[in-house]
Amino acid sequence: MNFIKNLQGLDRRYVFVFIAVAIIMPLIFPFNSLTYTTTPVENLYQLIDSYSPYVRADDLNGDGIISEEEAIAFKQDRAIFMDFFHDASTMPELFPMEVAVMRHCIYRRVPFFTFTIMEVAAPIIEEAISVVTDEIQKTGRVIERGKDYINIGYKPPALYLPILLGMGDDIAAAVETDTDGNRIENLPMYRDTAIRNYTQMNLVYETSGSDQGLSWMIYARSRFGVNVGVGLTAVMAADQYPYLQSGQCVGMTAGLKGAAEYENLVDMFAMNNLTFSKGQLDNPTEAMMANLDITSDTVPTKFKMARLGMNAQSVAHILIIVFIILGNIGYFLEKKKQNKNL
């Protein structure tokens, strides 16, 4: 009993040490734990997947499967737009989900734009692109800047609204140049495709540690009907549910958990070049399960950061719950003793 009472006066620095150890151990000795996917994450994944030429292209040879050649030959008329609205302070939560969405796009040949109005987010975009493309190019696939994706990069915040509304007509006129100074209309992803405005670029995926995604819902969705998906830090997730419930937000990846869920879906379906299906999600094949083993080297560590982190998260949460229970027992024992002394 004295031990529990003494916890009341425990120096908080001991708590920090306990938490640090609880987090470090699962990171050094990783283990597999179940990650259940939630509907908002599945919806976002399915929408991006529906833009894939592996889903949209014509089956020219009639074998029932869209081959790589057929997918490449398909004149792409869908793309997604990724808006990065955060600095390095929220990277542990948001970076894994940005990497996972980019991986999904590249595996499934969905073109994407990257954009930010925060100057400190510009290098984060470059880092995410290089993490994804460097690793996938090791498999022999060539990923070309301007063809597979366009990095618009940093644009001044004063232009946010004009760009946001201008992209309803023509993205090349609204943003003019990419981060390297190339004119958008000269880049193959614009020049050789049918991608022009929100009609084709019908999903904006906005990652932030704030409610910045609301701007897209207020302006782009209200006026042009564009689908908006958000990637948020866990702190902001609760505020977003009303917009999910009303259908203004089509999907959401919330915190490290959301990122881990998206990583799971990419490894199960996109890595195996499969289209998402609920049936296969519940009854995965051996090939799908092999990619989920985070203790093996099947998937590079860079692509399972959120799942590795979620193991540490789970252990830390258990420890916090134990501390809360012990603290409350100590509090009530102390209160009981005080009442007796009265």
Next chain:
Amino acid sequence: MTLIGEIIAVFLTLAIFSFLYKDNPAYRFAEYLIVGVTVGYGLPLVYKNAFQPFVLQRIFVEHKFIFLIPVFFGILFWFRFSRNYGWLSRYPIAISMGMVGAGVTMSMNSMVLVQVRQAMIPLETFNIFLIFLGTITVMFYFFFSKAHTGLYGKFSRIGIWYMMIGFGASFGYTVMARISLLIGRLQFLADTFKGWIA
């Protein structure tokens, strides 16, 4: 080069964590450094991506003198530092506020009208019923023209419970977010040390 970068990053991470023990010069050094680096990185980027293409390029190369108008209003912001002419900075602020005002009608649609519409759907499932009950009882709680007593008080009490659950969910998410940030840094430290040992 990578090794030097890693050593600096590890040192700065540990310097920031050292605050958990107590305030110290290493922590303050890292704190000031991040402010300096952020500003130092941001200024040339803003110059390259905003000032050069939208001021220098437009006015001096393309001779689009219409851009002098926003430049003029932009300069007025600097009068904020003057005691005598500080009032001039209110004009660009007023223009900015006007732009915010332009979004009010669209905000009304997304943040009010669509939300209200979604709150008035048939109570077909238990979840929708829970949302309906929560909406009504929380609104009861925030209606202060009637004393919260009797049956009315009981309903508003349910509203308080709804809000408490909402705050609890937000707090739970906040704990998760803060732990995630710690995980990110410890993941970096663990991977870096593993790399050094290997």
